[in-house]
Amino acid sequence: MEDHVRLRHSSSFGTAAPAYAEHRPDYATAAVRWAMEDAPGPRVLDLGAGTGKLTGTLVALSADVVAVEPDPAMLAELRRVLPAVRALPGSAEEIPLPDGSVDIVLAGNALHWFDMAVAGPEIARVLAPGGILAGLWNVMDDRVDWVAGLARVGGSAAVGPRDTFSSWRAATKRLYLPAAALNPRFGSPEQSEFAHGQRRTADSLVATLGTRAGVLVMPDEERQATLGRIRAFLASRPETSSGEFTLPMSTGVLRVRRLPAR
Incomplete structure (x- = not known):
C-alpha cells in the first residue's frame, strides 16, 4: 500500500470511534499471554x-500498561473507557x-x-534488550463455510x-x-493462532465490518451498497439469520524479540 493510501486508511478510524469501541472484538487472552x-x-x-480493545485485556491480566494512540477521537474513547490507564498521544x-x-x-x-x-x-529504542514486539490480528475463520461466503460477498475492503x-x-x-528496518535489532519472527469467538447478531456484525478502514473511506453510496450486500447475505444463511450467533475467529500473533546490544 502506498504511503498516502495507508495514511488515508489509518486516519479514518476516528470518524467511527464510538462504533469501533462498541463493535470491534477483544483479543483471545491466550494469544496475549503468548505474545x-x-x-x-x-x-x-x-x-x-x-x-x-487490547489495552482492556492487558489491564485484566494485571499488566503494567501504557497506551499510545495518534488519533484524538480514538484516544478520547480509550480514556473514557479506561480512565485509570496512562494514555498518551503519539x-x-x-x-x-x-x-x-x-x-x-x-x-x-x-x-x-x-x-x-x-x-x-523507534520501537527498538523504547524496548529493553530482550524485549518483545508483537502484532495481534483478530481474523475470521474462513474454514467455516458461511464465513468464507461472507468474505467473498464483503470483498477486500x-x-x-x-x-x-x-x-x-x-x-x-x-x-x-522489513529486513532493512528490523533485522539488525530483532530476531526471527514467530507466528501462532489462538481460537476466539464473538457473539454477534446480523446487525452488529454489519456494524463491525462497517468500522473497517476500507469501508470507512468508501464514498457513501458504495459503502451502503457493500453493507447492504453483507446484510442480505447474513439474512440468507440459517447460521446468521435469526438472533445471536458466534462468529468463529482466531487471534493471530506475529512476535519478534529485540536482540541485546552488541
Missing part, C-alpha cells in the same frame, strides 16, 4: 491502541517514552499501519487478507517487519 511470554519484565506499551514513528522504558510492545490490528522504516528503530484465517500468516509474516 508476552518470557519478556524481561512486565512493562507493556500498547502501540496504536485505538479505543483500548505514534509508532514518534513514541513519547524514554529509551529502554518498556519490556513489551504490542500492536492490536495496528502493526500494518506503521511506517516500519521509521517505526522499527470489508474482509481483507489480514482478516481471514487462511491468509493472515502470508499477509503478515515479514511484510510488516
Whole structure:
C-alpha cells in the first residue's frame, strides 16, 4: 500500500470511534499471554491502541500498561473507557517514552499501519534488550463455510487478507517487519493462532465490518451498497439469520524479540 493510501486508511478510524469501541472484538487472552511470554519484565506499551480493545485485556491480566494512540477521537474513547490507564498521544514513528522504558510492545490490528522504516528503530529504542514486539490480528475463520461466503460477498475492503484465517500468516509474516528496518535489532519472527469467538447478531456484525478502514473511506453510496450486500447475505444463511450467533475467529500473533546490544 502506498504511503498516502495507508495514511488515508489509518486516519479514518476516528470518524467511527464510538462504533469501533462498541463493535470491534477483544483479543483471545491466550494469544496475549503468548505474545508476552518470557519478556524481561512486565512493562507493556500498547502501540496504536485505538479505543483500548487490547489495552482492556492487558489491564485484566494485571499488566503494567501504557497506551499510545495518534488519533484524538480514538484516544478520547480509550480514556473514557479506561480512565485509570496512562494514555498518551503519539505514534509508532514518534513514541513519547524514554529509551529502554518498556519490556513489551504490542500492536492490536495496528502493526500494518506503521511506517516500519521509521517505526522499527523507534520501537527498538523504547524496548529493553530482550524485549518483545508483537502484532495481534483478530481474523475470521474462513474454514467455516458461511464465513468464507461472507468474505467473498464483503470483498477486500470489508474482509481483507489480514482478516481471514487462511491468509493472515502470508499477509503478515515479514511484510510488516522489513529486513532493512528490523533485522539488525530483532530476531526471527514467530507466528501462532489462538481460537476466539464473538457473539454477534446480523446487525452488529454489519456494524463491525462497517468500522473497517476500507469501508470507512468508501464514498457513501458504495459503502451502503457493500453493507447492504453483507446484510442480505447474513439474512440468507440459517447460521446468521435469526438472533445471536458466534462468529468463529482466531487471534493471530506475529512476535519478534529485540536482540541485546552488541
